[in-house]
Amino acid sequence: MSLKDIPVKLDPGPGPGSPETTGLAVALLREIADHLLAVSQGGERQVVELTNLPLSEGDLQLLEAKLGRGEVEARINAAGPTEVFETAFPGVWWVRYLGEGDRMITQQLEIGTVPVILEAHEEDIQASARRFPSMFDELDTNHH
Amino acid sequence: MKEHDLTLGEELRRQGISRRSFLKFCAGVASSMAIPAAMVPAMADSLAQARRQPAIMMAYQECTGCLESLTRSFAPTLENLIFNFISLDFQHALQAAAGDQAVEAIKTSMKENWGKYLLLVDGSIPLNDDGIYSVSHGQSHLDSLRELGEGAAAIVSIGTCASFGGIGAASPNPTGAVGVDQIITDKPILNVPGCPPMPEVMTGVLTSFLAFGALPEVDSLKRPRAFFGDTIHDRCYRRTFYDQGKFADSFDDEGARNGWCLYKLGCKGPITHNACATLKFNEGVSWPIQSGHGCLGCSEPNFWDKEGFYKPLSAGQWGSAEGIAAAAAAGVALGAVSAVMSRRNQNKISGGK
Amino acid sequence: MTLLDFARGPAMQIAIIIFVAGILWRLVGVWALRQKKDLSEARQTGAWVGGLKGLFVHAWPYKPFVPKVGAQYIIGYIIHLGLFIVLIFGTPHMLFFADIVGFTWWTLPGGVITAVAVITTLALFVALIKRLVNPVQRLISNFDDYATWFVTTAPFVTGLITNMNMWPDYETGLAIHLLSVWLLLIYFPFGKLMHSFWFVVSRYTTGSRFARRGGMA
Ligand code: HEM
Ligand code: HEM
Numbered sequence: 001m002s003l004k005d006i007p008v009k010l011d012p013g014p015g016p017g018s019p020e021t022t023g024l025a026v027a028l029l030r031e032i033a034d035h036l037l038a039v040s041q042g043g044e045r046q047v048v049e050l051t052n053l054p055l056s057e058g059d060l061q062l063l064e065a066k067l068g069r070g071e072v073e074a075r076i077n078a079a080g081p082t083e084v085f086e087t088a089f090p091g092v093w094w095v096r097y098l099g100e101g102d103r104m105i106t107q108q109l110e111i112g113t114v115p116v117i118l119e120a121h122e123e124d125i126q127a128s129a130r131r132f133p134s135m136f137d138e139l140d141t142n143h144h
Numbered sequence: 145m146k147e148h149d150l151t152l153g154e155e156l157r158r159q160g161i162s163r164r165s166f167l168k169f170c171a172g173v174a175s176s177m178a179i180p181a182a183m184v185p186a187m188a189d190s191l192a193q194a195r196r197q198p199a200i201m202m203a204y205q206e207c208t209g210c211l212e213s214l215t216r217s218f219a220p221t222l223e224n225l226i227f228n229f230i231s232l233d234f235q236h237a238l239q240a241a242a243g244d245q246a247v248e249a250i251k252t253s254m255k256e257n258w259g260k261y262l263l264l265v266d267g268s269i270p271l272n273d274d275g276i277y278s279v280s281h282g283q284s285h286l287d288s289l290r291e292l293g294e295g296a297a298a299i300v301s302i303g304t305c306a307s308f309g310g311i312g313a314a315s316p317n318p319t320g321a322v323g324v325d326q327i328i329t330d331k332p333i334l335n336v337p338g339c340p341p342m343p344e345v346m347t348g349v350l351t352s353f354l355a356f357g358a359l360p361e362v363d364s365l366k367r368p369r370a371f372f373g374d375t376i377h378d379r380c381y382r383r384t385f386y387d388q389g390k391f392a393d394s395f396d397d398e399g400a401r402n403g404w405c406l407y408k409l410g411c412k413g414p415i416t417h418n419a420c421a422t423l424k425f426n427e428g429v430s431w432p433i434q435s436g437h438g439c440l441g442c443s444e445p446n447f448w449d450k451e452g453f454y455k456p457l458s459a460g461q462w463g464s465a466e467g468i469a470a471a472a473a474a475g476v477a478l479g480a481v482s483a484v485m486s487r488r489n490q491n492k493i494s495g496g497k
Numbered sequence: 498m499t500l501l502d503f504a505r506g507p508a509m510q511i512a513i514i515i516f517v518a519g520i521l522w523r524l525v526g527v528w529a530l531r532q533k534k535d536l537s538e539a540r541q542t543g544a545w546v547g548g549l550k551g552l553f554v555h556a557w558p559y560k561p562f563v564p565k566v567g568a569q570y571i572i573g574y575i576i577h578l579g580l581f582i583v584l585i586f587g588t589p590h591m592l593f594f595a596d597i598v599g600f601t602w603w604t605l606p607g608g609v610i611t612a613v614a615v616i617t618t619l620a621l622f623v624a625l626i627k628r629l630v631n632p633v634q635r636l637i638s639n640f641d642d643y644a645t646w647f648v649t650t651a652p653f654v655t656g657l658i659t660n661m662n663m664w665p666d667y668e669t670g671l672a673i674h675l676l677s678v679w680l681l682l683i684y685f686p687f688g689k690l691m692h693s694f695w696f697v698v699s700r701y702t703t704g705s706r707f708a709r710r711g712g713m714a
């Protein structure tokens with residue numbers, strides 16, 4: 001018997017899961033509808049965490065298919081990549097926080113004008129306003 | 145301005161790390177700790193307002209496996225942020241300083257941050273013979289822990305040894321090894337057991353300590369509920385096979401190859417609280433059951449002293465069978481005696497006929 | 498030592514020691530008694546055939562009694578078959594015995610065992626209610642009957658709660674299940690649970706005596 005005779009089978013583990021839908025996706029869509037209505041009437045931003053829900057691969061596909069793609073797509077580089085896209089429903093955003101090698105850390109649906117991660121934070125703006133003038137110092141020194 | 149006077153937000157901004165990184169970091173931690181996603185911006189805000197947390201990490205009777213596990217997964221860009229949030233003033237394996245210099249570093253940090261620093265401990269502490277079995281720089285680890293514990297704001301026991309005594313406390317426990325909370329009783333203590341512990345748990349614990357100013361909610365064994373609330377069996381992807389009665393009977397049979405449940409091969413998943421079934425090790429690559437081996441129960445006290453890793457959970461722990469043989473003999477003897485007595489009684493009643 | 502460690506180790510050992518000693522005490526004690534001589538003349542030979550028949554003939558009631566005791570028999574069958582199935586064909590239970598005898602055997606899916614266990618538990622409660630409601634049965638029941646019922650039912654109830662993960666935590670639940678089983682074992686030799694041994698003796702004896710006198714042939 002040689003090593004080749006030993007059948008090796010890799011266990012994919014929990015992996016993608018089943019292609020069947022569980023009904024959770026539809027329940028989630030209803031929840032999103034409620035959130036969207038609330039936000040459209042001036043309510044607060046809402047977030048639905050997807051990673052902690054026992055969604056099957058089929059559920060996620062259904063969600064993606066139903067929500068579709070909108071006008072905005074963005075990739076953020078802060079502590080690794082983050083992908084954001086607007087769904088076909090303005091105000092409903094899909095946010096994927098990724099780690100090294102595009103490993104999924106967590107993904108969320110955000111309902112609001114713009115996902116928080118896209119906005120420049122007040123304090124970062126203040127810091128950049130302070131930093132900006134130093135550019136002129138450099139320009140000046142280069143001139144002389 | 146001194147390092148410790150800056151808020152984390154200010155300090156990291158100076159290093160070119162934007163608030164988005166905080167947000168993302170908090171989103172990751174919140175998801176692993178089941179904190180509502182809507183709280184993430186507030187969490188990021190208070191984390192940015194926090195000061196860098198002074199921390200001292202002591203290695204006692206240990207194997208450095210815990211540190212290996214922690215540093216391995218802190219490598220990626222996101223997770224290593226946590227190292228920016230704490231000021232690790234002492235860790236003997238990671239720092240350059242050694243000998244007197246290193247001890248000096250502890251003393252200085254202790255004095256400067258008395259009552260404020262976080263003490264991270266890995267390894268058990270021997271009690272026998274005044275703790276002489278584990279000594280660094282002329283000081284027993286027992287004395288060292290008592291001294292450092294006194295000035296700590298809180299203590300985190302990293303790994304099963306620091307939490308419950310670990311392998312050092314395995315029967316017959318020659319050094320009298322115990323976990324931290326058996327020695328220090330007047331400080332908030334958090335146990336993060338596991339052999340090794342899950343790095344995400346450390347990240348989560350430290351982050352919530354910084355963002356919320358307190359250690360997270362714990363169970364009766366002082367383990368953070370967010371990570372240790374469920375058993376492996378509750379979250380195991382092989383659970384459907386358990387429920388269907390499909391088991392691997394040996395490590396190389398059809399069942400094992402099909403990835404069926406490992407209960408018969410001694411899996412301790414049903415009595416083990418940990419998060420590896422969901423978080424997995426090595427950045428989500430795999431975890432023991434996925435690699436085909438039953439859970440050893442490494443985050444539970446005395447996991448090595450339960451009569452074998454391969455004995456099914458429902459099998460008894462017999463010790464020796466002598467007691468049962470003696471019981472059988474005693475039973476027969478008792479029976480014989482009672483029969484003799486009854487016969488005598490019968491004789492008496494029947495008048496010997 | 499946690500409660501589970503105690504239940505899996507020392508508690509089990511003590512329970513089994515008491516069980517073994519108690520059973521042997523009672524068996525030897527009865528078997529070593531002087532046998533009652535039957536002074537009557539045998540009406541037919543081969544009384545032992547009647548004894549063996551006796552073992553089975555009572556497995557179902559005599560026709561005219563069926564309307565009266567049939568239900569009791571059915572309940573009894575459900576209880577005992579359920580007990581047998583759960584104990585022999587439940588995987589965790591098989592593994593307990595396999596650890597002792599050294600070989601494993603085929604088991605039923607957990608869902609089937611749970612269903613059987615639920616039915617058995619219900620039957621046990623029906624039996625208890627019958628015992629409490631029926632005036633005659635109530636009159637002839639003593640503490641032993643209720644204790645027997647309790648120690649038999651407790652492992653079913655605790656086992657089901659454990660399986661359904663309804664305890665605050667599983668380990669303690671499993672420990673309680675095990676302790677309830679050890680209680681059953683400890684009580685076994687000293688009460689009516691000994692019927693699982695005595696029924697052979699009593700039915701054989703009754704059957705063979707009747708046969709000797711010309712009945713049950
Ligand atoms: C071969 C073994 C056994 C035989 C032949 C047997 C036979 C019987 C018989 C004839 C009865 C009375 C009629 C009835 O209610 O069904 C009975 C009752 C009972 N048996 Fe068994 N038995 C056995 C083993 C066991 C064991 C191992 C247990 C418990 C662990 C047990 C628990 C009970 C109980 C609780 C009752 C009373 C039911 C009631 O309240 O109506 N039996 N058994
Ligand atoms: C010999 C010692 C025994 C051991 C070691 C043992 C152990 C166990 C274990 C580990 C479970 C699994 C719980 C789960 O699925 O999570 C269980 C379930 C159960 N046990 Fe036991 N048990 C024993 C004896 C008994 C006895 C004597 C009875 C009944 C009189 C019993 C009744 C049950 C029931 C009803 C369940 C639930 C089964 C299911 O729904 O799948 N057990 N037991």
Ligand code: HEM
Pocket residue numbers: 555558559566569634637638642645689690692695696699700703
């Ligand atoms: C009060 C409830 C009970 C009733 C109504 C009842 C009824 C009966 C009946 C109808 C028989 C069959 C008689 C025959 O045709 O041979 C029987 C036999 C028997 N019962 Fe009971 N039983 C009861 C409780 C118990 C209990 C609790 C036990 C033991 C735990 C028990 C043990 C036995 C045994 C061992 C036999 C066989 C005796 C023999 O055939 O010599 N019974 N019982």
Ligand code: SF4
Pocket residue numbers: 376377378380381382383384386404405406407411412413414433438439
């Ligand atoms: S492999 Fe272990 S944890 Fe997973 S279902 Fe089986 S017994 Fe439970």
